[in-house]
Amino acid sequence: MDNNNSTQDKKTLTLEDVVIHFAGDSGDGMQLTGSQFTTSSAIAGNDLNTFPDFPAEIRAPAGTTYGVSGFQIHFGSRKIHTPGDTSDVLVAMNPAALRVNLKHLRDGGTIIVNNQGFTPKNLKLAGYEKNPLDDDSLSNYQIHRVDISKLTANALEDLNLGSKIVDRCKNFFALGLMYWMYNRPIEPTLSWIKVKFKNKPELIEANTRALKAGLHYGDITEIFTTRYEVRPAKLTPGAYRNITGNTALALGLVAAAQKSDLELFLGAYPITPASDVLHELSQFKNFNVKTFQAEDEIAAVSAAIGASYAGGLGITATSGPGMALKMEAIGLAVMIELPLVIANIQRGGPSTGLPTKTEQADLFQAMFGRNSEAPLCVLAASTPNDCFIMAYEAVRIAVKYMTPVILLSDGYIANGAEPWRIPKASDLEKIDIKFPTNPENFLPYKRDEKTLARPWAIPGTPNMQHRVGGLEKEDKTGNISYDADNHQKMVDYRTEKIERIANDIPDAVVHGDIEGELLVVGWGSTHGAITSAIERLRLNGKSVSHVHLRYLNPLPKNLGEIMYNFKNILVPELNKGQLSTILRSKYLVPAIGYNKVQGLPFKAAELENKIEEILRG
C-alpha cells in the first residue's frame, strides 16, 4: 500500500480500539471526512461504530459553537458496540469545534488543530478570551498544531484554483494525516474522489493532492513520532457494507415486501430524524415501492391504511410529534385489523423538544397512546443492523396477525452506522400471504384459530364485497354492533390476538449467567453501551447479566422467569422509567430505573459506575 512505503523510522504501537472525533464548521466537510475514514477502516478489517453529530441549524454562521458539525468513529480489532464514550483523538478545524468537543476527549487524549482556524474572530465566536493553544489550559492533552489550511494551499499552489475551492480541500489533508497515523488504506478514498468529481478533473486533482499531502506530512514532520496499528477484527466471514439504522430499516421493509410479494406503500411526512426512511424508500420504485409525501402525519398514516385495505403493505415512518398525530388513525387500524407498520424514530421531547437529539421516551406513547383499549404489537431495534431485522419482523407480524406494529428506533441508531454483513436475499424467510378468494362462508371477522387474525379480503376479489369501519364490529360478520357481550368479546379478542404473538417470537436471551446479583434489562439503542459495560464488568468478575428486549409487546414468554432469578433488576433507559414501569407492573419485580434524559446516549462508563454502585449495595 501506498502509505506503507512512507513509513520511515517512526515507531508503531498496536491498539485494540481507537475513537476519533472529527469536528469543524458545518461547511468543513466533517461528515464526509468521517465517512471516508469509516470506509477505509472497514476495508482494513476493523469492526466499527460511528455517529454523526449535526447542528440543529441548517447552516449556522461559520465559527459559532452551535454550528459545529462532528463525526465520531470507534474502530477496533475486537467487537465494537458503540461510537465510544470519549474520544482518543479530536481533530478540530476551529476553536468552536475544540470548545464543544473537548469535554468528550479522554484525559491525555490527542488534539489535532488546524492552526489557521484559530483566528481572533473565530476565538471570539467560540467564546475564548485568549487562544487556548497558547496557554496551558490544555496541558492535560497532547496538542498538535498543524497548519492544515496553509499546507493544503501549498500543495495545490500551482493548480490556480480559487481560494474557496482550496479551502474546501483541507478536510482531505486532515483525512490523509489520520490515514497515516492509523495506517489506513487510501485507495477507497482515491476511487471515491474519482467517481464523485468525475466531471471536474481539477477537483479530482486537488482533493487527491490534499489527501496525499496530509499522508506525507505525517511521515515527514517531526511532530508525529508514533503511528498506530489497529488489527483486523474477527468478524463473521462474508460481504459487508457500512449501514445506518435508517437505511437498514428501509432495506428491511423493502426486503419483507419482496419476500411477501406485496407492494410497499409508504405514507410519510418529513420529520427529523425519520425523513431518511422516506428518502431511501423513494428511490426504490423499481421494487414497486410507492412513496407518498402526505400533507401531514394523519394523512400519511391514513393513506397507508387505505393502501393496506386495498392489499398493499401500508407503512408509515415518523418521530414523536408526528406519532402523536397518528394515534387516532392507528386506533382505526386496530379496529379494522389491517396490517400496518409504524416506524417511530424517536427524538428528544416533549413537544418539538430537541429534534436532532436522541431519546427513548415514546415507549409509553406506543403502548398506551390511543383512546380506549387499542392493543398492538411493539418492537424495538437495538442497533443499526437490528433495524433491518426488526423491520422485517414488523412486516411479518403485521401481515400474519392483521395488526398494526409499532417499530421503535431512535436518532442514535438511525444516524449511527456500523458494518452490516450483507444477507443473501434467498436466505430471508419467505412471508406467506393469503388473500382469501372463496366467497363461500366468507365472513370478514371470522378469525384464524391459531393467530386470531381475520382474513385479508381485498377489493377486486369477486363476490367478497364487505364493509369495515371504526365502530365496534359484530363478531364474525363485522357488522356494526352495540351489543354489550359482543363488545366484551371483541375487546378480548383484540387483546388476546396480540398476546398470542408471544408464541411466535424468540425467547429472551440472557447474556451472562442465568442467575446472579444483578440483571440489566435494556431495550432499543442502549444495547451497545450496556453490552460494553457488562462485558467489562464480567471480565472483572462481577455477577451481572444482560437481557436486551426487542419485543416489547407482547414481551417474551420467558422474561418473568429470567428476572425472578436475579436479586436486583436494573433498567437503564433514556427516559424517566417507561420499560421499568411496565416490568414492575406486569411481573411485580422491584426493577429500578437508571434514567438519563439529556438527548444523549448512555456512556458505558456511566452504566458501569451505576451497576457497581448497586452491587456494592
Next chain:
Amino acid sequence: MDNNNSTQDKKTLTLEDVVIHFAGDSGDGMQLTGSQFTTSSAIAGNDLNTFPDFPAEIRAPAGTTYGVSGFQIHFGSRKIHTPGDTSDVLVAMNPAALRVNLKHLRDGGTIIVNNQGFTPKNLKLAGYEKNPLDDDSLSNYQIHRVDISKLTANALEDLNLGSKIVDRCKNFFALGLMYWMYNRPIEPTLSWIKVKFKNKPELIEANTRALKAGLHYGDITEIFTTRYEVRPAKLTPGAYRNITGNTALALGLVAAAQKSDLELFLGAYPITPASDVLHELSQFKNFNVKTFQAEDEIAAVSAAIGASYAGGLGITATSGPGMALKMEAIGLAVMIELPLVIANIQRGGPSTGLPTKTEQADLFQAMFGRNSEAPLCVLAASTPNDCFIMAYEAVRIAVKYMTPVILLSDGYIANGAEPWRIPKASDLEKIDIKFPTNPENFLPYKRDEKTLARPWAIPGTPNMQHRVGGLEKEDKTGNISYDADNHQKMVDYRTEKIERIANDIPDAVVHGDIEGELLVVGWGSTHGAITSAIERLRLNGKSVSHVHLRYLNPLPKNLGEIMYNFKNILVPELNKGQLSTILRSKYLVPAIGYNKVQGLPFKAAELENKIEEILRG
C-alpha cells in the same frame, strides 16, 4: 295534594327504594317522561339517580329495537348511588321496548305495557313471532296491559286535535299512572306544561288532561290494587336541583373562572358525549364566557392554548378519538407551561367504537398518550355532583401550577343525573391569579420555589415581551437550549412540578375500616356501584373497605400506606386494567383487576359477587 284525594280503598306499601325504567320509541317522549318523574320525586324529598339510554341512531325507524329510547330512575328514602342494577318496574310503550329492556327487569318485577303498541307490525319489528303478552313467556313478572293510547284518546276526545298530537300525549298518561302508583306530586309537571306550551293553550289542555287521566285511571281501575310510598330521604338541608355530570362540569368551570377573575375560553369540536359541555357553556356569554366551535379537535385545543397564553382560561372538552388528536398540542402546553383544562368525557372504544356507550379506558391515554416525557395532572370525577367539584379543582390546579390538567368523566355520569345541593357562590374558594407586571429581573421560566410554576406574564404587560415555544427551553430564560444538562434539569422540573401537586390535594379517604381483608380501589364513575356494593357487604359483616380516587396524577400521598394494610386489593374498572397497572407498578402491590368492557357501568351485584368470591379465597 290532588292525588291524595283520589286514593280510595287501595292498600299502600312503603318501600325504601324503587327503580323504574321508561322505554319506548325515540318519538315517544320517554326522556321527557323520565325527567318529569325525576323532578317530582326530587320534590317529594327522595334521593335519586337517573340514566338515559339513547339509541345511537338519530331517529331510527319506529318500532325497531335499535330505535328504543329509555330512561331509568332510581329513587329512595335512603342514599341512592346508582340508577339501579335492575329495574322494579318497566313501562314499555311497544314490543321493541319490552324486548330490549326485559333482561334488566328483576324477577317478579312489574311490566306496564301500552296495549295499542303491540300491533302485529311492531311485534314483527321487535322480532317476536307471537305476542309475548298472550303466552306465558312473561310469567315471571307482573304484567299490566293498559290501553294507554286508547285511554288517552278518550280523554282528549272533545278537543278535536289531530291524531298525531293525541298520540304524542300518551306518555303523559303513563306518567300520570306512575305518579298515582308512587304517590308523587303532579304540580311540578302541571306548571312545566304551562311554561312549555305557553303559546299553545290546546296543548296545555291536552297534556294536562292526559296526565290526570293516567292518575285517575290508577285510582279507578281494578288492575292496580296497591300504591307505594317512598318516604323522603335524609338529605343535607339546602336548596337542590337535579343535575347531570356535563352540566355540573360546565358550571364548575364557569364558577372557577368567575372566582379567579379570568375569562373562560372554550375551544371545542362536537363529539358525543362531550358536546353538551359546549352547548352549556355557549349560553353563558354574560359571564364573559367565550365558546368557539373549532374546525377540529386540534384547532380546539390550539385555540385554547392561544387563549391561555393571552391570559384567558383555556379549556377544551372532548371524548376519546378527539382526545387522541389533541395530544401533540397538549405536549406543547406541557412545554410552555400554561394552564389548560382538558375535559375528556370518555366513551366506548377503540376508534369510533361505541359513541353513546360508557367506558373508562382513556386513563392510559391521559397519563401516557404524548410523545416523550410530558407529565401533567390527571383528575377524575366520580359522580354527576363531583363533576362540579373536580372541574373547579382542575382550574385551581391548572392556574396555580401552570400546567395542563386532564379531567376524566364518562358518558355514564355525564348524562346521568342526581340531586345537587346548590352551593353559594360566596362559599367557593377564591382562586388567586397573579399576572406579574414588574419587568425587573423578570424571567419567563424562573419558577416559584414552592409550586415550581413559572410566571404567567401576558401580552399587554409593558416591557415584559418574551417568547415561548415547544423546543426545549433554557432554565430561567426560556431561550432555546440543546444543552444536555439543561434538558435533564427541565425534564426533572416538569416531572417534579406535577409530583408536588400531591402536597396540595386531599389525602385518600378509606370508607370502612383502615385495614382488613380487601380494599377496593376505584376511580371515576364506578363510584356509585362500588359504594352500593361495599355498603351491602359491610352490612353483612364483610371485611371490605373502599378508596375512591379522584386524583390520579399525582396520586394522594397516603395511598401506598393505605394499601399496605389490606390483604387483597381489587381494582374494578371499565377497561382492561389501567389503574391497576399504575398501582402495581408504583407500589408493587399485587392489585388485581375486575374488568368489564361492555359499554355499560358495573352493577353493584356483579361487584358484590366478585368481592365475595375473593373473600372466599
Next chain:
Amino acid sequence: MAETAEKEQKKYTAKDFQSDQDVRWCPGCGDYSILAQAQRVFPDIGVEKKDIVWVSGIGCSSRFPYYMDTYGLHGIHGRAPIIASGVKMARPDLSVWVATGDGDLLSIGGNHFIHACRRNIDIKILLFNNQIYGLTKGQYSPTSEFGKITKSTPWGSIDYPFNPVALALGAECTFVARTIDRDPKHLQTMIKAASEHTGTAFIEIYQNCNVFNDGAFFHLTEKGKKENNVVVLEHGKPLIFGADNDKGIRLEGFTPKVVDISNGEFSRDDLLVHNENNKDDVLAYIFSRMTYDPDLPTPIGVFRKINKPTYDSEMQKQIHTSIEKRGKGDLDELFNKGETWVVK
C-alpha cells in the same frame, strides 16, 4: 377486464347495489334519495361491483358505504379523502368513491379535501351538504349560514360559510359540480358525469336533514320556488331558468345579471353560455359566486371539468419508468449498493 366489466354490467340492476344492511337514517332524510340514485346509476358506470370501493368518514352521510354492495371502508372523522387516496394509489385499478358530510369534509377534513383536489387523484367525492352536523345532533357546520342558531350557537353563528364550489376551484379541483337530493334525475346525471371524469371529481349535493335543518334547501327544491331559484348549467348552452324558461343570465362586466327573455328586450343569444372546460375557470368562479347572492339563482350542474394527468397515474408511470430504466428491483443488488468489502 374491461370486457368482463362490460358483460358483468349488463346484469346489474339498482338492486344489485343494495347491501344486506338495514338502512338506518331518519325517516324522510335526504340521504335516502342519494343512496337510491347512486344505486340506480352504478349499473351504468361500467365497473364491476368487486372493483368499487366506497370510503367515508364519520357522520350520518358517512354510513353510506354500509348500504352499497361494494367494498366499503367507514373511516374516521374527516379522513375519507386521504384514506380513499391511499386505496387509489395502492390500487389504481379500483374505482374509488367518497361519501362525506359538510362537517366531515369541510370542517375536520378540509385539509385532505384541498390536497386531494390539488393532486388531482382519481377519486370521486360526494359531499352530502345539509349545512348541519347531523350525527352529533345539530351543531352548525362550515356551510351553515351566518347567524344560524343551533345548539352550539344559541346566539347565532358568527362565521361566514365556505362556498364549497369556490373552495374546490381555489384548490385546483378538475371536476366540480353541484346537485340536489330532491332532483333525482339531475343527481343521477351528476354521479354519472363524475364517474366519467378521470381525476378528482367533487359533487356538492344539497341534502335535506329533516330533523336538524329541515327545509334548508326548500327554495331550491319545492314547486313554485325552485323554478326561479335554480339555474342548470349545461355545457355549451345559455343559462336559462324560470317557470316558463323566461329568464336568463347575462354578464355585465364580470357581474351576472338576471334578464327577462320573454319580453323581447333580450334573447337567448344575449345570454352567457356555459363552458365547462374553460381553462382559466373564470366562468366557473363567477358561477360559484352566484351561490349566496340573493338576487341570483343558484347554479347546479358541472361548473368545471378539465383534464390533466392524475396523481395515481403519474405514480404508476414513475414505477414503470423506473423498472424500464433500472430493471425490476433485485434485492441482492440493492443490499450490495455502495462501498462493500469482504471478510474472510
Next chain:
Amino acid sequence: MAETAEKEQKKYTAKDFQSDQDVRWCPGCGDYSILAQAQRVFPDIGVEKKDIVWVSGIGCSSRFPYYMDTYGLHGIHGRAPIIASGVKMARPDLSVWVATGDGDLLSIGGNHFIHACRRNIDIKILLFNNQIYGLTKGQYSPTSEFGKITKSTPWGSIDYPFNPVALALGAECTFVARTIDRDPKHLQTMIKAASEHTGTAFIEIYQNCNVFNDGAFFHLTEKGKKENNVVVLEHGKPLIFGADNDKGIRLEGFTPKVVDISNGEFSRDDLLVHNENNKDDVLAYIFSRMTYDPDLPTPIGVFRKINKPTYDSEMQKQIHTSIEKRGKGDLDELFNKGETWVVK
C-alpha cells in the same frame, strides 16, 4: 390607549423591534430581509410593542418570533393560524401576527388557514414561501413546481402546486396580497397594508432559500429579468410593466393578454385597471390565475381587500349584547336555574 400608542410609537425605531436573540438562519437566507422589513415597518403601525404577539409554527421561517422584540409564541407545526386565532379571540385588543412557511401553512396547516380566512378573524398571516421544506433539509412542498426533484422526490414530484392566492380567495379571505423578499420597499408596503386591514390578512412572500432551493424566484427578483416578469397591482391603476413601462395587461374575454403600449397600437386606457375592492373578486381571481402562466408576468401587490365584520369583533359583540340583555352573569342565579327544591 390609542393616544399612548401614538406617543409611544414616535419613540420606536427598527432597532426597538430587535430582540436579544442571535438570528440563526443560514447566511444569505431571504428570511433576513423579511425580518428587516418588518422591523422597519413596525414602528409605524401604531401599536405598542407590548400589544403585539407573533405566533408561528415550525420551520426555518417559524423562528421569526424569536427575533422580534414583541410577545411571541413558537407553536407546533401547522397550528400557527389557529393558535393566533385563540390569542385574538381571548384578547381582541392585541395585534396578532403569524409567521409561517409553505409547508407549515399549506401542507399540515392548510385546514387552519382556510378556516381562518373563512372566519375573517383579525390576524395577519405572513407566508414565507420558498417552495421547499427548509428546516427538514429540502423536501418538496405544496408550492413546489410539478416535477421537482428533491430528497423525497428523486424522480420528480407528481402533484400540482397550490396557488396560495387562489386558495385564499376560494376560502373567502378578505385581504390577499403577494410580495417578494428581494423587493424591500414593496415588502414594507404590503406589511403596512396588512396592518391597516381589519380582518384576516394574508401575504404570500416569495422567499429565497439559498441552501435548498436557490434561485426559485430569480426571474422575479434579478435585474434584467424581473422587469418583464413582474407586474405590480395598484388599486385604481392600470397594469403596466416592462423595463420601460412599455407593456400592459389587457383583458380579452376573461383572458389577460400582454400588449405593447409603446408602439401606439394600445394605450394606457386600453389596459385593465385594478380594483382591490371588487365585490365579486373575479378580478382578483383572474390575477391569481396569471401566476403560473408562462406567457404572463407574475402579479404582486394587493389582490383583494374588502371589509366585513371580523370573527373576534362579532364574538365580543355577542358578549356585550348578552350582558346588556341579561345583566352581568351572577353565579348564584346560574346555579339556581331550572327546577329547584329545598330540603329542610
